[in-house]
Amino acid sequence: MADLKSEIKCPSCGESRLASSFLTSKVSGQKICIACFRKEKKAAGASGSEAAKASPAKAETPKAAAAEGGEAPRAAALEAATAPAAAPATTGGLAAEGMAKCPACGKEMDVKRFVTSKKSGQKVCNMCYQAERKAGKADQPAPSAAAGAGAKAKPKPVAAAAGPHASAAGPVPAGAGGAAAPAMAAPGAARVRAQTVRLRSVDQPSGDVDRRDFLGWLALGWTAFTAASAQSAIALGRFMFPNVLFEPPSTFKIGYPEEFEIGKVDERFKASNGIWVIRSESMIYVLSTVCTHLGCTPNWLETERKFKCPCHGSGFQKDGINFEGPAPRPLERFRVKRAEDGQVEVDTSKKFQYELGQWNDPESYLVV
């Protein structure tokens, strides 16, 4: 049969499917697709066919059967296990347990780790097998004898496992062979199964989703999840910034210049807008009511002619210059201008700091 990854037509249902998913039918002996195989198996199970009962090992892992090289060697192996006296010793010179020498690398190794090489057909150790497989993959992109093995009865691991009862090298003493056969049959078969399952996974992993695809989907899934999480984190952050504020506007009119008495500190807008308006001989300027020490609100003490902060005792003169207490710099001033209707308009979003020389900015005062 052709490449495992190529698509071929199933003779039973007529659909094109991946060659790796083809199995040998137990009814027709043909290679059919896994869907048909399952249907067949279900039908067999429903009718309670003898075949299904007689060989539970067959029904156990249908997927790998193709890779295993068909039913023939397996059935033979099972027979060998149940009737060891009659079975041929097709072990390739290996016992089921104990140590053996690998013909490829020459290392002593547990026979359980031996696999049939696809190149030489010999039993080689797992490490040599993997190396061979890797090399084969690099050489030719589609080497796969196993799936197409079909009727070719290769000496499979099952056969090797069946050995103990037939060969003298096994754990069962040779003399006890014949007599002990019926009693040993059951555990022997169990061991065969366990071993074939393990070796098969090494031999030829096959399935509907392979490892590479699975990892691809996994990576895609995690990427999508991370992106969605990051997006919700940003959305949650944005949630904390309100769009509507119940605060006074930053730009507002405070009346006509004539309403402000020369030489006085006007405290009318202290509570509502956080400003003092002061008119001197020649100009109007607007001071922020935020203490430059730690942000408390000072009070204007008319008798002492100074702003005094109740928190830590900072003192500011009428023009805003600090002169006592811990405040490190003068009070800030806000932008002030004449609106079109002649009123004084204050903009608290723009501040002017004395220590930066910004009080000379014509926007920081209003000439009257």
Place this chain on the structure above:
Amino acid sequence: MTAIQRIKQKFFESQVWRSIFRHGYPDTRRNQSLAVLSNVFLHLHPVSVRKSGIRLSYTWCMGGISFFLFLVLTVTGVMLMFYYRPTAEFAYNDIVQLREDVAMGIMRELHRWGAHAMVISVWLHMYRVFLTGSYKPPREFNWAVGVILLKLTLLLSFTGYLLPWDQLAIWAITVGTNMARATPGAGHEGPFSSMIKLGDIPLLHSGSDVRFALLGGRFVAAPALLRFYVLHCVGFPLIAGVLMAVHFWRVRKDGGVSGPL
């Protein structure tokens, strides 16, 4: 067998008792271990503690006292939530009501003094851990968790400070949150803030910086009260609870309470 013994036996061998306690009376080493291991409330606790681990002159029991105070504050805090409304209209009057009119309103004083005590005990706990060198391997990670827990304790204290909504609270939080203005790259008066702009438009201003998000406005007002209330009652206690579980578990995993060398 007397009647009392029979009743006792019947009681301790009943299905109800045996379904709750899956071990015998803790008079053997095995049952003593099981008493801790199979108890959901004790499972973070080590099965056995070194003698030095309970020596008061060594540990001062400050970690245990901190945890005890946290439990006291949780209980009293939940009780206060039955009376306190976190709005500018009601908050102050509810505190006054708790003090003057509510039966057992002393709960509020317990909460307040317990909070002060917890800040002190957590600091002392850290001081003891420092003095005994218990921050050294393999306990470095638990020290880091402890530092975060200390910060959470201070944040809990800070957010709780605003809730009485009196002059002291408002100005203390005003002063405290002014520090957030200077957060590097996130506060509008902090380092790098002038670099974050689109052409001539500054992106980081008093209406878009980290302090604004914290207060829900440009200054301490009703939105700030609500935010601090939620953080104080839900946010920080939840994080602190999770980290405390990690903290206690790591004490066990790192070899128990450190002892004298």
